[in-house]
Amino acid sequence: MSVTVTGQKQNKNRGIDYKWIALLNVIIAALMGSINGSITLISLPAIFNGIHIDPMTSFQYLLWILMGYGLVTATLLLSFGRLSDIYGRVKLFRLGFLIFTVGSVLLYLTPSTGDAGAIEIIAFRILQAIGSAMFMANSSAILTDAFPPNERGRALGIHMVAFMSGQFIGLILGGVLAVYDWRYVFLVSVPFAVLGTLMSTFKLKETSIRSPDAKIDVWGNLTFILGITLLLLGVTYGLMPYGNDPMGWNNPWVVVSMVLGVVFMALFLWVETKVEDPMFRLDLFKVKMFTYANVAGLLNSLGRGGMMFMLILLLQGIWLPLHGYSYESTPFWAGIYMLPLTIGVMIMGPTAGWLSDKYGPRWIATAGMLINTVGFLILASMPYTFNYLEFGLTLFLMGLGSGMFSSPNSASIMNSVPAQERGVASGMMMTMMNTAFTASMAIFFTIVIVGITQRFPDAMTSSLASIGAVQLAPVLSNIPPTGALFSAFLGYNPVSTILAGLPASFSAAIPHSTLATLTGTTWFPSTLAGAFVPALHMSFYIGAVFTATAAVLSALRGETYVHELEVLKDTRSKPGEED
Known part of the structure; x- marks a missing residue:
């Protein structure tokens, strides 16, 4: 008191x-x-x-x-x-x-x-x-x-x-x-x-009421850091593409990381009931x-x-x-x-x-x-x-x-x-x-x-058809969902990058009005929306x-x-x- x-x-x-x-x-x-x-x-x-x-x-x-x-x-x-x-x-x-x-x-x-x-x-x-x-x-x-x-x-x-x-x-x-x-x-x-x-x-000024006799909770620190790190690493890498999947939740390493993270966090809570x-x-x-x-x-x-x-x-x-x-x-x-x-x-x-x-x-x-x-x-x-x-x-x-x-x-x-x-x-x-x-x-x-992932390919095909460029659907519909999202987040139009990588003969066949529409500021965001x-x-x-x-x-x-x-x-x- x-x-x-x-x-x-x-x-x-x-x-x-x-x-x-x-x-x-x-x-x-x-x-x-x-x-x-x-x-x-x-x-x-x-x-x-x-x-x-x-x-x-x-x-x-x-x-x-x-x-x-x-x-x-x-x-x-x-x-x-x-x-x-x-x-x-x-x-x-x-x-x-x-x-x-x-x-x-x-x-x-x-x-x-x-x-x-x-x-x-x-x-x-x-x-x-x-x-x-x-x-x-x-x-x-x-x-x-x-x-x-x-x-x-x-x-x-x-x-x-x-x-x-x-x-x-x-x-x-x-x-x-x-x-x-x-x-x-x-x-x-x-x-x-x-x-x-x-x-x-x-x-x-150090005015806090300290607990100098308290001991460092070594096992608690170890189990907590291992548990929370594994969980958050699993979450982070679960957001990355894995193979043909747009996200990595099926990645065995992600699954193992998440499971071990849960195990260590449960062990941490048990340890905290036992240590002094x-x-x-x-x-x-x-x-x-x-x-x-x-x-x-x-x-x-x-x-x-x-x-x-x-x-x-x-x-x-x-x-x-x-x-x-x-x-x-x-x-x-x-x-x-x-x-x-x-x-x-x-x-x-x-x-x-x-x-x-x-x-x-x-x-x-x-x-x-x-x-x-x-x-x-x-x-x-x-x-x-x-x-x-x-x-x-x-x-x-x-x-x-x-x-x-x-x-x-x-x-x-x-x-x-x-x-x-x-x-x-x-x-x-x-x-x-x-x-x-x-x-x-x-x-x-x-x-x-x-x-x-579920909607983007169809949205891309439909949008290309509306401007008479359906021939580009096989190319542009393959834009990865994460690529579409993060290109928007990072402030650039991925369509311009993809078109720049096409053969010159292919690009030359696209009407200039269609190219202007594709690389403008409205077509891609409307399609992504x-x-x-x-x-x-x-x-x-x-x-x-x-x-x-x-x-x-x-x-x-x-x-x-x-x-x-x-x-x-x-x-x-x-x-x-x-x-």
């Missing part, structure tokens, strides 16, 4: 300014980590051109650069969260900044080109991800240590706004910087990483607020992770070209047109945090998930020729919903655990969110690829199921629960015991 009271006194003795210093450090970390996670989404074409790699023949590199950062971060968050409870949160937080800085500099200096250059970029991004996992695992815990219970919702809300806003700021920055030099995409992180390293070294100091505190799930808020957050991430990716594909591959934007410019403009989502989060995140401090998180978070459910259903009903005003308002609505949910939900989780367990609780929360985010991309991407949009709508309906379920769990979490206050209440009800 004295632990809680001491923590409160320390909070007062640090002075009113310290909490804002802690918040500024955490905001820098959140922005930097999330911007770095999304900035490559937009700048991949420039990166591949810069290292002289054809992305359509190097799909494995494309997928690893795209997903490797999130995979490594999700794998390490839980371990770093537990280590911070033992050795100190600020120590790991500042070390994370330093490692991230080194990784960013190395990415800017990437010396090689070709396959070697791609491998170097993947390796340096993994180094960045290790640093990112260190500060992400501790950010929520540092804020919870610095702010009193009645202000944590607002602080965590601002943190969540920074994290979610960074994902969309990265889209715009990537589009702007890639125009000048692909290396600037990685250089932009360096000044902020250096500033964060210096601030966390000289301004942050588990890294994954299963006993925390006895707290109703902790359990329901975490599962609701996981379901929200399952819906949100794939949604952003699908909307970018829709904008870059179909809507923007149909509205006259060149393929080269679509990555940048996709980021611009996604801004209403960011604005909604920025408006509602801090507001929802303040409201949850005052009125409790239950109904605010629940309303946020209900709003997102409605947003998914609206998106599922829109044609691919949608009016942007309706689309933008829907994104803004979903941004408001995300902001309403995220900060109260995070505050619920962090308020419900003892002070000495905040590091591991933060790591558990972020691990579940990041793993679900990666899984969401795999789920939505699989749905879309399966749908395109017929195969892509039905599967896209299905993914939105699945997203609605995830968020509706999250709303139910959020409503069932109960009223406000703050561990310090509950402990003090319990001791006051037993006056015969010492405080």
Whole structure:
């Protein structure tokens, strides 16, 4: 009991300014980590051109650069969260900044080109991800240590706004910087990483209540890292073509990886019930607020992770070209047109945090998930020729919903655990969110690829017949579904590339008007839309199921629960015991 009271006194003795210093450090970390996670989404074409790699023949590199950062971060968050409870949160937080800085500099200096250059970029991004996992695992815990219970919702809300806003700021920055030099995409992180390293070294104080007698959970770490790595590797390679199949879910190595991943994760949960100091505190799930808020957050991430990716594909591959934007410019403009989502989060995140401090998180978070459910259903009903005003308002609505949910939900989780367990609780929360985010991309991407595989050849043949070029059907109908999708994502028209590779005699027989139609900005996206949009709508309906379920769990979490206050209440009800 004295632990809680001491923590409160320390909070007062640090002075009113310290909490804002802690918040500024955490905001820098959140922005930097999330911007770095999304900035490559937009700048991949420039990166591949810069290292002289054809992305359509190097799909494995494309997928690893795209997903490797999130995979490594999700794998390490839980371990770093537990280590911070033992050795100190600020120590790991500042070390994370330093490692991230080194990784960013190395990415800017990437010396090689070709396959070697791609491998170097993947390796340096993994180094960045290790640093990112260190500060992400501790950010929520540092804020919870610095702010009193009645202000944590607002602080965590601002943190969540920074994290979610960074994902969309990265889209715009990537589009702007890639125009000048692909290396600037990685250089932009360096000044902020250096500033964060210096601030966390000289301004942050180690005020957490540590567990120095706790032991490192060696077996838990090994089984968890093996399990989550195998699962996420299986998911990643399941998205790659295998033989004549457009995806690799039938690849024996993928099947073995997934099965072994499930086995090791089950073994991990068993180990955590046996070791003296588990890294994954299963006993925390006895707290109703902790359990329901975490599962609701996981379901929200399952819906949100794939949604952003699908909307970018829709904008870059179909809507923007149909509205006259060149393929080269679509990555940048996709980021611009996604801004209403960011604005909604920025408006509602801090507001929802303040409201949850005052009125409790239950109904605010629940309303946020209900709003997102409605947003998914609206998106599922829109044609691919949608009016942007309706689309933008829907994104803004979903941004408001995300902001309403995220900060109260995070505050619920962090308020419900003892002070000495905040590091591991933060790591558990972020691990579940990041793993679900990666899984969401795999789920939505699989749905879309399966749908395109079934519909694309017929759509291509029908579209060619409508312009009197049915003789090209045997050639163009063989465009791989992943090639069609990622060409749209990377901002170029694959038809031009295929036609350039045809014999001159064959190309000469095609009328100039037909060639102009095929290589224009409207024919290919219209053809792709017929195969892509039905599967896209299905993914939105699945997203609605995830968020509706999250709303139910959020409503069932109960009223406000703050561990310090509950402990003090319990001791006051037993006056015969010492405080």
